[in-house]
Amino acid sequence: MRAIHVDEPMLEFRYGQRMVYPRDGLFLFGPGDGGRAPINFGVIGTPAGVARFRKWMGSVGNLIEAANGDPQHVPFPGYGAAFASAWPDQPPYVIDIIDPAAVSRALRLENRNEAIKTTVDLYVDPLVAAANRLEAPPNFWFVIIPEEIYKLGRPQSSVPKADRVRGSVKLSKSAARGLMLQPTFFPEDLEAAKIYQYATHFRRQLKARLLKDRIVTQIVRETTLAPNDFLNKIGKPIRRLEDPATIAWKILTGAYYKDGGRPWQLADVRPGVCYVGLAYKRQDNNSDDRFACCAAQMFLSSGEGVVFRGALGPWFHSESRQFHLSEDAARNLVEMVVGEYRLMHDGQAPTELFIHAKSSFADPEWKGFEAAAPGTNVIGVQISDAKDRMKLYRPGRYPVIRGTALILHERRAFLWTSGFAPRLDTYLGPETPNPIEVRIHRGECDLKTVLSDVMGLTKINFNSCLHNDRLPVTIRFADAVGDVILAAPQTGEPKLPFKYYI
Incomplete structure (x- = not known):
């Protein structure tokens, strides 16, 4: 038994420059592929969610100072400076027709499989329609979700009994599993059982259902974009978030990659x-x-x-x-x-x-x-x-x-x-x-x-x-x-x- 040290790997950025920390390389030199044409994305959400995204867009086109002088914090220089790619003033494509009331009702359907599938339908249907309609669709979509999707759109989420809404699914999950062992002569039962082929996790199901149509997404919570819009009883944001520069580094590095770029x-x-x-x-x-x-x-x-x-x-x-x-x-x-x-x-x-x-x-x-x-x-x-x-x-x-x-x-x-x-x-x-x-x-x-x-x-x-x-x-x-x-x-x-x- 002996101890050794494996050197920290170097990363390569624009002009062949090398650094160990991605933010240093992007800040000083730019992406490894040398930059791209203007970023091409769409945004989908509720009217309020899209409005919050537009406001956030304006902040990340320019310098965002580091939170403090700690070495891990690096200022975000603005999307164009970091990625050698133009950042637009407005989203190139917008779908802001998601009805928050419809989202809220869907999330509260009594059957959880039906609840999540119905909620995902609200986003998948317009995204697929746009992909089929547009001659040159965006390279990826920002999907802006209300906080209640995060809270109620996961397998362990529970809706209070008084808030539950009766849906159309009558077949239980155990009965649906039983149909796999013993087929039925009733096609309506087989059709009803299909709901259980869909996960009770919003993000996973959304990604899975968009694979066939080759639609890339970047899911962002509204509370991430505008934390001060969501305050608790004592006037503090309901979530403890990282500083704005760090949030910009994380979201926009992913965005550059999903747009087709290679950051390093x-x-x-x-x-x-x-x-x-x-x-x-x-x-x-x-x-x-x-x-x-x-x-x-x-x-x-x-x-x-x-x-x-x-x-x-x-x-x-x-x-x-x-x-x-x-x-x-x-x-x-x-x-x-x-x-x-x-x-x-x-x-x-x-x-x-x-x-x-x-x-x-x-x-x-x-x-x-x-x-x-x-x-x-x-x-x-x-x-x-x-x-x-x-x-x-x-x-x-x-x-x-x-x-x-x-x-x-x-x-x-x-x-x-x-x-x-x-x-x-x-x-x-x-x-x-x-x-x-x-x-x-x-x-x-x-x-x-x-x-x-x-x-x-x-x-x-x-x-x-x-x-x-x-x-x-x-x-x-x-x-x-x-x-x-x-x-x-x-x-x-x-x-x-x-x-x-x-």
Whole structure:
């Protein structure tokens, strides 16, 4: 057992300039792709929500000072200065016909599946209509939601009994599950049961239902845009939010990415490397609890990501509490990945293919993975949360430095992806940082190379402009991707860019 330090990965910005902190690079140099044409987006919401968005738009076109002098706080220079792309005075496309009364009534329908689907209908229908009507639709839509959607639009949300509204769904969830085991001769029952194919989570269902029509969204709460419009009894905002500059960095970095831009990319990445994260999600409404969906998330050093929807099957194994594909399913999934990689690299296959998963890799699925990528060095890396399994301390005020690794074996280590960050001159976490466990489960590769790659993959989350995440992007969004795939019936293209899911 020995301790080493993995260097903080560098990011590359405009003019080939390198920094470790995304906000520094964007503030000083601009995005890695050199900037784009004026941003092209739409906004949808209630009249009040769209009005709040318009007001917020005016503030982010110019400099927003940092909250204080702490190193992690960087002024937001204005969208145009940060991203070398023009920011409009008004939204290019507007849908402000969402009726707040209709939203409020839909959210209070007694049956929760009906409530969320009806609420999502209010947004999906006009978005799809606009996509079909416009010759040149926007690249993405800001979806501005009232606070009550956030409060009542999640699985654990509960509407007070006195406020519930009777809807049209009479079939219970248990009866709908029973129809899967014993078919009925009554087509109206089968039709009524379809409501339970839709998740009781507004965000996931909205994303899932827009996949078929290839509509990208950025969901923002009204309280984020105008916190002082929503006060509690003592006159304080009902939410404790970050400072305006930080909010602008986070929302608009995601917006630039969803508009088609590349804010930054990893520097010094080996040519021919491809990273794949496996995402699994069990299907709640299936009579067989082994059934789960599988997806592969492909990421390149540029941060480009593509999600491939795999087959639904009995991938969950209760004895090990892990997910494993069949040989055929594994081969088919990675064949899609390699095929897409070839399209993006003039027909060249990757030289190294790293497959990241929370589970280990069984013999049949590994045989399928290798068969799908002949001539490529395929490495299977198991990444798991090692919370409370190991604590490491050092003298002084701050915890261990981010990048500290404890080598347990030539193929296994604990890696502290969170910890003291020298650029920030602090540790931003609330408790002693916990490591993740990184294990080379299949294939051959130097462990330090794998650890360095994992550190780099904690820095390409374009949905938020942070110094780093705790988990690599291949694992960080695995559950979120699975949640979206199963949030509504899927019949569209099995391969879509990552930005559709986040």
